[in-house]
Amino acid sequence: MPDKRLLALGAALLAACAFFLFWGLKGPTGFILELRATKLAALLLVGAAVGISTVVFQTVTGNRILTPSIMGFDSLFLLVQSLMVLTMGSLGYAMADGPAKFLLDTALMMAASLALFSLLMGRGRGDLHRMILVGVIFGLFFRSMTAFVLRLIDPSEFAVVQQVMFASFGAVDTTQLAMAAALFVPVFAAIWKLAPALDIVALGRDSAIGLGLRHDRLSTVLLLLVAALVAVSTALVGPVSFLGLLVAALAHQLMQTPRHVLLLPAAALISGLVLVIGQGVFERILGLQSTLAVIIEFFGGLLFLYLVLGGRRR
């Protein structure tokens, strides 16, 4: 029997989607609906990817504070983008925009994230201070490298980079969206199949091995899947630093269970809900576009401070 809380979340998400699609519908209905539906699909897909990847990442690394983005992932994305502008020029960068660039972005981000994540495994696993330090230092490193590259490029080209510095759900390419979906579906399926094993991974390496799990191999597989999700969603809409943290914390708080069969769908639903409602309210009611990311960063950042300073450390 499906969990009641999951059903409630699902119903809320459906309502939010309906609100997003049909609120203030005027003019050429078909055209607007198509536009909105694309945007909605992107929101839901990215939401699910960010929510699920963060929960899996936190389980594998054994902490509740770090997320892939806090590990400096989005700064890395910006660095890659500004390097592209530097080497290809803004014209080349704009021309390259399309499926090829999307694939290149994804591949680059996956390789980089694996290198980054591998720093977390091994002897330092579970050492929260070390992980936060690594994350902060890498974030800083990537950010200052980005700043350095931005100095080198033309002011007019700077504007091009600036566009990708905040997450934007405004202009999502349908081809890219289809490609992302094609990649997400098998990854989601693989993670879903591993969900019961994730419950055991959360017990820590020693207990997991004692219970007969091939822990080290499984962790690598899981981090690979996380890398794929994070890379694709970042390439699709740009960086959303604190969304994952916000969503994972809410999912754990709401479900209060160690079972990932419940946690993962909860995270995906909550994430979709936050994005759809947030974007909907901003676009339809406040009439301000592309500031959703700022709000999410604001609340996510506050939550991060709360978790680090006052909250539970695990």
Next chain:
Amino acid sequence: MIAIRNLSHRIGGAPILTDVTLDLPKDGITAIIGPNGAGKSTLMGLMARLLPIQEGKVEVDGLCVTRTRTDLLAKRLAIVTQRVGVASRLRVGDLVGFGRWPHHHGRPRPEDHEAVERALEAFDLVELRDRFLDELSGGQNQRAFIAMGLAQETDWLLLDEPLNNLDMYHARALMARIHALSRAGGRSVVMVVHDINYAAAWADHVVALKDGRLADQGAPRDVLTAPKLSELFGMEIGVEEINGRPTVLHHA
């Protein structure tokens, strides 16, 4: 029987274990004793495949630890270590339930629930089953993790310093429970013990390690003698016989 043959282990060039050959008898409680840094936990970790074996061989009831599939070994041998980093917010009942994973791989059957009930009862955890682990005292926590190992229903139960952080009341209660398991429950228990008197009072077999080498092994009466213990720990230790058990006077 756990057969350990020519086992050596190094961490970063430093020898932790050197050429240990040893048979741990089935049935009863085996206590591993020795000073800090003698390699007790490493030996335990190697036996339970938590660490990769570099040199030598370990067989659990004839199954080679490195070559046997890890999920099959999990039905023969359970280990409870002291280093636990649990990422989830767990209830006691959930934790003990995870001990059944080797048997059901995510789909608990009725007999799994029964085994969990038995483990909860054996360690007096029935009333605590809905409490979160982070709300428990150290002793209750320890009991919950050992109950998880028990629920695994393996022939072998390996416990790394189960008495750590327990006061004498809880330490004795826990030892009595483990002893009962090794008798009525038919489990073979191997445990690392720091307080020698617990080994003297409850163990059937004692293994002494020093500087990564096997110093001695045998019945408590034979191993826990004043000259041997003084040599093992490098200090003057007196041993008196009280109620037919050796009692170690190490505190003054």
